[in-house]
Amino acid sequence: MITLEEFHQDFLQSILSDADSRGLMKPQAFFENVCEELISTGDLTKNYENADYSKKGLEAHGFDYDEERKILSLLVHQFFQSDEIETLTKQHIETKFRRLESFYIKSVNGLHSKMEETSEAHNMAYQIYQWHEDDKIEKIKLIVFTDGKATRSLLEMPSKNLDGIKVEFRVIDINYLYQIYLSENTNGIFEVQTDLSYLLVNSDSDEYKSYLSCISGDELAKIYDDFGQKLFEQNVRTFLQFRGNVNKGLRNTIESAPTMFFAYNNGITATATSVEVENNRIKKIHNLQIVNGGQTTSAIYAAVKNLKQDVSRVSVQMKLSVVKDKEKQSDFVSKVSEYANTQNKINKSDFFSNNPFHKEFKSHSKRVFAPASDGAQLRTHWFYERVRGEYLNEQAYLTPAKKRQFQLEHPKSQVLDKTFLSKSENTWLQKPSIVSRGAQYSFKEFADTVTNILEKDNLAITEKYFKDAICHAILFKNVEKMVSKSSWYDGGFRSQTVTYSIAYLAYYIDQQKKFLDFNKIWNMQSLPHILILALEAITQNIYQAITNPPEGHANISQYCKKDFCWDLIKKMNIQISLEGLLINKEEEQYSKKRAKKEKRLDTGIEIQTFIIQLKLNEKLKLLEYYKKDNEISPMKIDILQKYCLGSLPLPSEKQSKILYELYSKAIEEGFCIRVD
Incomplete structure (x- = not known):
């Protein structure tokens, strides 16, 4: 620890x-x-x-x-x-x-x-x-x-x-x-004081316990008033105000028939790391998370705060599951959010924390060495920190010697978290107004983009994608430093200047139907001199433009959050030279195709290895599961049956892919295959 x-x-x-x-x-x-x-x-x-x-x-x-x-x-x-x-x-x-x-x-x-x-x-x-x-x-x-x-x-x-x-x-x-x-690496950090009657649901599982309870509207509103968004850290949706029909229905029930709220509403589904029970009543809930029912909670709160209504007669059913294991809790929350009969459509990108992007990007960060720079002999890795504290946690049980080695191979300056990654990626995708709205807006946009990319092409997160993303981060950090040290910089609006400047550079290159050769940045792990000169000109002009907004836009911070600001910036004509840094469309496409081909080969080997390592009991459970499924083709079932019976001792790459698809489909449908 x-x-x-x-x-x-x-x-x-x-x-x-x-x-x-x-x-x-x-x-x-x-x-x-x-x-x-x-x-x-x-x-x-x-x-x-x-x-x-x-x-x-x-x-x-x-x-x-x-x-x-x-x-x-x-x-x-x-x-x-x-x-x-x-x-x-x-x-x-x-x-x-x-x-x-x-x-x-x-x-x-x-x-x-x-x-x-x-x-x-x-x-x-x-x-x-x-x-x-x-x-x-x-x-x-x-x-x-x-x-x-x-x-x-x-x-x-x-x-x-x-x-x-x-x-x-x-x-x-x-x-x-x-x-x-x-809390992010062990248990929660806050507790909710309460006094609730409950019914303990019998379960044979040692992984979690479930309680059925009922909470009054005024108590739920008070809990939200005390803890706010802490209650929704793992919730995949945000409150939509009273715009949709469902939320209008919530409001109308609270106003005109509060005693019927229990009957009309599905209530809330919540998790906790532990509960304290005294005299058959729940007295404390540790690390309470509302994973389904965020709109219900917010609607009741809004009725109290905005409409000044009495919600003491509103009763809300609560299904509370105590999941002690942190890793299993995350998976449990994801499944509840996905399977629950939700009241408003949830986009797939809302499940981004479980997106395969993280696994693939993390895999590249562990495998790919960054070129040694500044005369250093030691090659290093960029550390992708999907969860805050992960960098520190990986060193928790290392010996002093191993810890020093880890820090040399993963220097602090090369730790990249998902929030910063979303800013640098959205900036290069020419979305500076989104980045200017804040880290969480930027992250949501990034999640949407990556989800759409992977839906169209599951091989998109290649080694080239990883290296380019690291180069975007290097570019972002260097421009931040450049702006801070510039003689023309008067202070303030640095983040807006940075994102608009890099976005302008990307737009400028797009207009020439060219691509920036990121290999040069990757190999140097810094910016070429000619690119630095170009960015010095761009940043100064951009700073002057955004700090002198058009009439009616005196609030610069708000102005930079508008697409209108980006539309004006794109009309600027900044004279720069990028000689020797640009490549044509054919070169870029060739690099992408080669990267996908390499990844396809790596993925095929990984899938074969995974399938071969499946235990016999796991294979038999999988076969039993699909015997009841009439939608699976007989050919796929035949391959699975032969593999289970031993007549297919070493499946080919194509057969392994079919078996892996069956395995993945069963997992997605909630079937537990793994055995201890």
């Missing part, structure tokens, strides 16, 4: 590496990393923005606004960047909260009118002012981020009222971040 001290060291190294490779100030890298962690846990929404502001008595580093719950979160950090874990004192905390509260008060009184309109801080102050004027703030959270450790008494600070608005104080310290890491 990784200790808190080990986690702190790894976390600090991540910040320093991120800052160096992307050209960020260390506190800014710290802020962004913590925000991404808090989005994953539901503590922040996908709408968070960074915006540094520091004057005498005032300080803020960013904000977040939860539109559904009308919660404004103001963010500030205390980054010690020390090798040892520092103690966050009472004076530290009180000073930070006092400055943050003063910034809020000044903002609602028009602070933005005294600020530079093109700054990110102006956007933050103006948004706060506008939300306050429109009466859209029902709760304020003042949050301090720190890489230090606060005592428990300082973490539990009482709330207060400010002009009739509830103000809560939170400290996110290194221990909280450590608990997030543990």
